[in-house]
Amino acid sequence: MSGTSRGSLVSILFFATLVVSACAAPTVAVTNRAMDYQGRPVRLYVISSAGMGWGPEFSGAFRSKFQQIARQCGTNTSFEEVSGLELDQNGPLARANAFGADTILTISHGGGVVSGQGGARLSASYGATLRDVKQSRAVWRGNFSFSRGGTAIAIEERGAVLAIDITNSLKKDGILPGCSQITLGQNGRLDPAAVPKPGSGAPGLPAAPVYSSQAPNAAPSLRDLQDLLPKQ
Numbered sequence: 001m002s003g004t005s006r007g008s009l010v011s012i013l014f015f016a017t018l019v020v021s022a023c024a025a026p027t028v029a030v031t032n033r034a035m036d037y038q039g040r041p042v043r044l045y046v047i048s049s050a051g052m053g054w055g056p057e058f059s060g061a062f063r064s065k066f067q068q069i070a071r072q073c074g075t076n077t078s079f080e081e082v083s084g085l086e087l088d089q090n091g092p093l094a095r096a097n098a099f100g101a102d103t104i105l106t107i108s109h110g111g112g113v114v115s116g117q118g119g120a121r122l123s124a125s126y127g128a129t130l131r132d133v134k135q136s137r138a139v140w141r142g143n144f145s146f147s148r149g150g151t152a153i154a155i156e157e158r159g160a161v162l163a164i165d166i167t168n169s170l171k172k173d174g175i176l177p178g179c180s181q182i183t184l185g186q187n188g189r190l191d192p193a194a195v196p197k198p199g200s201g202a203p204g205l206p207a208a209p210v211y212s213s214q215a216p217n218a219a220p221s222l223r224d225l226q227d228l229l230p231k232q
Contacts, residue, residue: 023187024149024158025123027165031142033173039132039139040177041075045101047092050081052162053109053124054148054155061159064196069167073179096133103139104131107166112146123147128166130175142169149188157195161188 046066052059063079070077078099080092096104105128112124123146130140144165149158161184170176184190 022150022152023189024153024161025147026184026188027147027162028145029142029165029169031140031169031173033175034137034139037132037135037139039103039135040175041070041103041105041130043099043101044070044075044077044103044105045096045099046077046079046105046107047096048079048081048107049109050083052081052107052126052159053112053121054158058155058159058162061156061196062163065160065163065194066167068196069163069179069182070176073167073171073176075176102133104133105129106131121148126162126166130170140170140173140175142166144169147188153189154195156197157190157192160195161190164190 046063048059048062050059052062059081067077067079078096078101080095082092086092093104107126107128109124109126113122114120115122126142126144126146128140128142128144129138131137132139144162146162146165164182164184167176168181171179171181
């Protein structure tokens with residue numbers, strides 16, 4: 001067996017062990033902030049891939065927790081999911097403009113480990129990019145190696161944990177100043193009381209929002225926002 005094959009097998013066995021347990025490996029985050037950037041999000045529009053790799057329960061809990069944390073840091077948020085099949089590629093940017101966003105955070109996913117039996121996703125790699133609208137440039141990026149954790153852990157809890165992972169990195173890098181990072185419990189767990197419950201999504205987040213698809217003339221094209229659509 002080659003070294004590469006052996007390493008892949010070890011990774012799969014490691015994640016398979018986590019799947020049947022009630023613990024989760026800590027997320028590995030690598031970030032980079034523009035050193036000359038002094039702004040902070042006041043109205044943040046978050047665009048992610050539909051389901052974020054684990055379905056609506058995961059992404060719904062992510063949105064609820066992210067919005068809760070951002071509000072504590074003085075930032076208003078709105079969210080949108082994209083499927084990658086959009087025909088009007090300016091639509092998300094038009095809706096961000098209608099929200100009055102000063103910053104746009106895009107989150108894509110890909111890679112990771114998928115089980116050979118049943119094709120269950122055991123881990124995923126998330127890429128996040130924060131763009132300042134007025135400055136028309138990316139001011140922060142982050143890569144997050146994220147584990148599903150054991151099946152004994154509700155998928156909603158894992159969605160909330162990803163929101164904590166990303167906002168903790170934004171806090172650490174000074175993008176969300178004035179609020180403390182959140183510490184997870186033993187084995188990467190979150191206090192059950194802090195996990196968004198089904199149906200507890202924040203108001204203003206309908207399942208299928210309808211907005212005008214007419215983008216303003218000055219709006220950047222979709223190509224200006226890297227990682228906006230999910231990777232295949």
